[in-house]
Amino acid sequence: MNDYESYVKLAKKGDKQAFATLYSLVYEDMYHYALAVLRTREDAQDAVSMTVIEAYRSINRLRSADKFRGWIFTILKNVTRRIMKKYYNAPVSMEQELYTMEDASQSMEVSDERMMLLDALRTLDDDERQIIAMHVFAGYNSNEIGQEMGMNPATVRSKGSRALAKIKERYHE
Amino acid sequence: MNEEYEALQKIRAEISKEEVPEALRPENVENMLVGVTPKKKWYRRWQTYTLAAAAAVAIISVPTFMWLNKPGNNINQTAQQKDVDNAFDGVLYAASDYDEVRDAIKEVKQAQAPSVLDYFDGFVTRNYVDGDMKVYEEEAATDGATVGATNEAASEDSNAATGDYSATNLREVGIDEGDIVKTDGDYIYSFNNECEARIVKADGSKLELKAVINDDFDSTDAKINDMYIVGDKMVLVADCFDLDYDNERSDERDYYVINADMTKVAVFDISDRKDPERIALADVEGNYDTSRIADGYFYLFTWYGGDDIPRVYDEYPEASDILLARKMDSYTTFTMTSISLGDGKEVGEVIDDKVIYMDSSDVYVASDGIYIQGLDYSNSRNYTNILKFAYNKGHFSPKGIGSVPGNLESSFSIDEASDGTLRVATTVWGSDDWVSGVYTFDEEMNSLGSLSGLARGEDIKAARYIDDMLYLVTYENTDPVFSIDLSDAKEPKLIGELKIPGFSDYLHPWDDTHLLGIGYETDPDTSAVKGVKLTMFDISDPENVKEEKTTVITFFEDSQYDSVSREVPGLTNYKAMLIDPGKNLVGFAVNAYATNYTDYYTYDDAESTDVSEEEVIDDYPMENDSAQKNAYYVFSYSKDKGFEMRLEQDVASDSYANNMRGLYISDTFYVVDGDSVKAYDMKGETYSESGKLE
Numbered sequence: 001m002n003d004y005e006s007y008v009k010l011a012k013k014g015d016k017q018a019f020a021t022l023y024s025l026v027y028e029d030m031y032h033y034a035l036a037v038l039r040t041r042e043d044a045q046d047a048v049s050m051t052v053i054e055a056y057r058s059i060n061r062l063r064s065a066d067k068f069r070g071w072i073f074t075i076l077k078n079v080t081r082r083i084m085k086k087y088y089n090a091p092v093s094m095e096q097e098l099y100t101m102e103d104a105s106q107s108m109e110v111s112d113e114r115m116m117l118l119d120a121l122r123t124l125d126d127d128e129r130q131i132i133a134m135h136v137f138a139g140y141n142s143n144e145i146g147q148e149m150g151m152n153p154a155t156v157r158s159k160g161s162r163a164l165a166k167i168k169e170r171y172h173e
Numbered sequence: 174m175n176e177e178y179e180a181l182q183k184i185r186a187e188i189s190k191e192e193v194p195e196a197l198r199p200e201n202v203e204n205m206l207v208g209v210t211p212k213k214k215w216y217r218r219w220q221t222y223t224l225a226a227a228a229a230v231a232i233i234s235v236p237t238f239m240w241l242n243k244p245g246n247n248i249n250q251t252a253q254q255k256d257v258d259n260a261f262d263g264v265l266y267a268a269s270d271y272d273e274v275r276d277a278i279k280e281v282k283q284a285q286a287p288s289v290l291d292y293f294d295g296f297v298t299r300n301y302v303d304g305d306m307k308v309y310e311e312e313a314a315t316d317g318a319t320v321g322a323t324n325e326a327a328s329e330d331s332n333a334a335t336g337d338y339s340a341t342n343l344r345e346v347g348i349d350e351g352d353i354v355k356t357d358g359d360y361i362y363s364f365n366n367e368c369e370a371r372i373v374k375a376d377g378s379k380l381e382l383k384a385v386i387n388d389d390f391d392s393t394d395a396k397i398n399d400m401y402i403v404g405d406k407m408v409l410v411a412d413c414f415d416l417d418y419d420n421e422r423s424d425e426r427d428y429y430v431i432n433a434d435m436t437k438v439a440v441f442d443i444s445d446r447k448d449p450e451r452i453a454l455a456d457v458e459g460n461y462d463t464s465r466i467a468d469g470y471f472y473l474f475t476w477y478g479g480d481d482i483p484r485v486y487d488e489y490p491e492a493s494d495i496l497l498a499r500k501m502d503s504y505t506t507f508t509m510t511s512i513s514l515g516d517g518k519e520v521g522e523v524i525d526d527k528v529i530y531m532d533s534s535d536v537y538v539a540s541d542g543i544y545i546q547g548l549d550y551s552n553s554r555n556y557t558n559i560l561k562f563a564y565n566k567g568h569f570s571p572k573g574i575g576s577v578p579g580n581l582e583s584s585f586s587i588d589e590a591s592d593g594t595l596r597v598a599t600t601v602w603g604s605d606d607w608v609s610g611v612y613t614f615d616e617e618m619n620s621l622g623s624l625s626g627l628a629r630g631e632d633i634k635a636a637r638y639i640d641d642m643l644y645l646v647t648y649e650n651t652d653p654v655f656s657i658d659l660s661d662a663k664e665p666k667l668i669g670e671l672k673i674p675g676f677s678d679y680l681h682p683w684d685d686t687h688l689l690g691i692g693y694e695t696d697p698d699t700s701a702v703k704g705v706k707l708t709m710f711d712i713s714d715p716e717n718v719k720e721e722k723t724t725v726i727t728f729f730e731d732s733q734y735d736s737v738s739r740e741v742p743g744l745t746n747y748k749a750m751l752i753d754p755g756k757n758l759v760g761f762a763v764n765a766y767a768t769n770y771t772d773y774y775t776y777d778d779a780e781s782t783d784v785s786e787e788e789v790i791d792d793y794p795m796e797n798d799s800a801q802k803n804a805y806y807v808f809s810y811s812k813d814k815g816f817e818m819r820l821e822q823d824v825a826s827d828s829y830a831n832n833m834r835g836l837y838i839s840d841t842f843y844v845v846d847g848d849s850v851k852a853y854d855m856k857g858e859t860y861s862e863s864g865k866l867e
Contacts (some may be wrong), residue, residue: 027198032193121184152462161177168180
């Protein structure tokens with residue numbers, strides 16, 4: 001993984017291919033993270049592409065190559081938070097948004113299992129969803145999540161298990 | 174635990190089945206980045222050894238053996254252990270030596286992983302450092318930890334403080350708290366995200382930048398979190414990330430070995446406002462939680478999740494200052510450190526410290542004690558344990574432990590009465606029964622009385638204790654304001670209940686007979702937030718609380734937008750509120766945003782090659798069909814006219830108003846927003862801008 005370093009160096013010089021190589025290591029997790037915290041595929045896609053632009057633009061702020069993953073996830077987290085701002089009081093329920101016309105047009109098969117899961121995820125509050133998504137897709141532990149979210153790790157842990165309990169409850173309904 | 178782990182795996186597995194859109198694939202990155210170029214190199218001042226740093230080194234060599242100064246170590250140590258045992262009922266005990274602590278940590282680690290969230294094996298391949306990974310070279314900085322004065326030849330006019338200026342909105346009168354903006358009546362002090370603190374002379378409309386402090390805290394990466402002004406001293410608290418180097422390769426300094434999260438407290442002598450000088454730099458291993466200044470001493474609260482004992486100034490605290498739980502289920506620690514700010518001792522000297530192995534959720538500091546709240550999830554119903562320490566000139570002494578069912582939902586849920594009685598309001602969270610209660614304790618944390626079964630199905634939104642009365646707001650669809658009489662601590666009594674729509678998130682005493690509530694107006698049917706609501710309650714008869722006047726600010730016509738959000742950052746951070754009944758003003762920032770779903774974010778890269786290097790990330794312009802109002806508001810109140818808007822000041826940059834603060838010095842109001850300061854003449858119906866500094 002030490003190759004990271006040379007790719008970061010090239011990216012800093014403006015090599016977009018090198019940046020793409022770094023991105024290729026994390027983009028799936030990034031998209032799925034965004035999908036887990038946001039409401040629609042469209043928003044998740046927006047979030048990732050905004051993050052890509054922002055990350056590339058400020059690549060010189062990345063000081064150690066091995067931090068690429070955590071660094072780009074931090075940007076992504078900020079971008080998703082910004083998008084979440086516009087969700088307050090939205091009259092449309094989230095499940096509706098996620099699986100409507102879009103699915104029909106893409107003729108995408110969405111399993112019942114995944115429906116249920118996403119549905120359950122969306123009963124969580126923003127913090128809880130962020131915590132779960134950050135752990136599952138960014139690979140953060142509770143201390144790191146605490147740092148990212150400005151929370152005590154103990155709070156992260158308790159919110160995390162509260163969130164999982166809620167999901168479980170929803171699942172067994 | 175296993176079940177939780179499986180749930181997490183399932184979430185990952187299922188969501189990962191979602192195909193990533195074509196446009197986001199790595200091969201399309203170049204399309205995404207058309208016209209985008211990396212910004213200029215980020216300059217950060219790298220550690221150099223200036224005089225200030227040398228002074229800090231000198232302080233490090235003074236260890237913190239608080240109890241070594243006393244005669245008879247062994248006897249003292251057992252006495253100390255006894256004190257802990259007596260006060261904390263054996264729930265916590267003082268360690269005998271470091272091995273005991275490390276064994277306890279090991280046991281916890283072996284018995285169970287502290288949380289399912291700490292498993293990540295199998296989920297994500299993390300790119301751990303191989304030990305040989307080079308740290309990127311920083312752009313060479315010319316002058317390290319510089320404290321730069323602006324080069325204006327302004328003479329120092331010594332305007333004695335009149336006392337007619339605002340202070341940070343505190344949780345407890347007389348116990349100072351840090352914030353991003355401070356004033357002492359002559360100067361405005363602030364710091365920004367770029368680790369810069371500023372001193373601005375404020376003389377009415379005349380604003381003059383005196384100094385910019387750009388200190389690196391002798392750290393690889395530092396972020397200032399809090400600031401205090403105590404006379405001629407400025408205290409900055411920073412969360413730092415320190416890289417350490419492998420000594421054997423000291424000729425190649427950029428070999429990275431370990432890293433550590435540190436909280437650092439820098440004290441500056443600002444007697445010459447144009448030329449501040451760092452006189453102390455204390456460091457404690459772990460992340461910053463909060464801090465206070467009381468009796469002239471600095472009290473620092475940090476938490477640490479590493480698997481060894483957190484160090485203070487690079488030294489382990491005395492074993493007897495480490496408190497272990499009899500039933501350890503986590504090795505996260507809560508550390509309290511007291512630091513001298515003078516008072517006959519060297520500034521920066523550590524007076525006392527306590528490392529407590531307990532998950533803490535919040536800390537409340539009153540004049541009689543420090544109350545550390547820790548959630549206990551080990552039972553089916555969760556409890557909150559409250560540890561009390563007395564403190565005196567920096568020394569901590571254990572007082573007692575109490576336990577209440579449920580959670581403290583707000584920082585204002587807990588209160589120490591003038592006679593030392595502690596009152597706590599909680600909500601017990603259950604799947605379909607939420608219920609609130611009030612509990613009282615004596616000075617030793619022995620239970621005195623309780624009132625339970627309040628507001629079934631609702632949770633506490635706001636609480637405020639005024640002498641022996643507790644006003645409690647709970648919320649489901651309407652907003653009951655409960656009046657609870659605590660004059661007999663053994664028997665708290667519910668004496669009044671007022672039901673109104675919407676709810677208050679924050680309550681603040683206005684005068685002897687009035688209580689100000691700030692919150693949101695909601696639709697009783699849908700619970701949708703319809704506006705920011707200011708309410709003046711008449712509490713002259715606590716049994717019969719009345720709504721005297723209410724104003725709702727909507728910002729937008731809801732009907733014109735698909736989605737509207739309105740948020741008052743001060744409702745989750747009371748320090749962002751300015752409430753001054755004497756001056757008759759209520760000031761706070763609002764983030765309001767309205768959009769239609771056709772909107773989307775676009776990236777404007779027109780100037781991307783020529784943007785300032787310190788530009789913040791929040792700079793995406795919105796499409797037209799949305800509106801936002803991120804602004805600072807000031808209101809005044811009169812019984813006849815209700816709330817009247819005096820000032821509406823938009824945020825300086827295209828971002829949220831979270832970091833805006835308002836303050837006044839005699840007849841001038843100031844709005845501080847990052848590095849920008851605006852002055853307003855407070856005379857007249859509405860404030861008029863009279864000066865600015867950007």
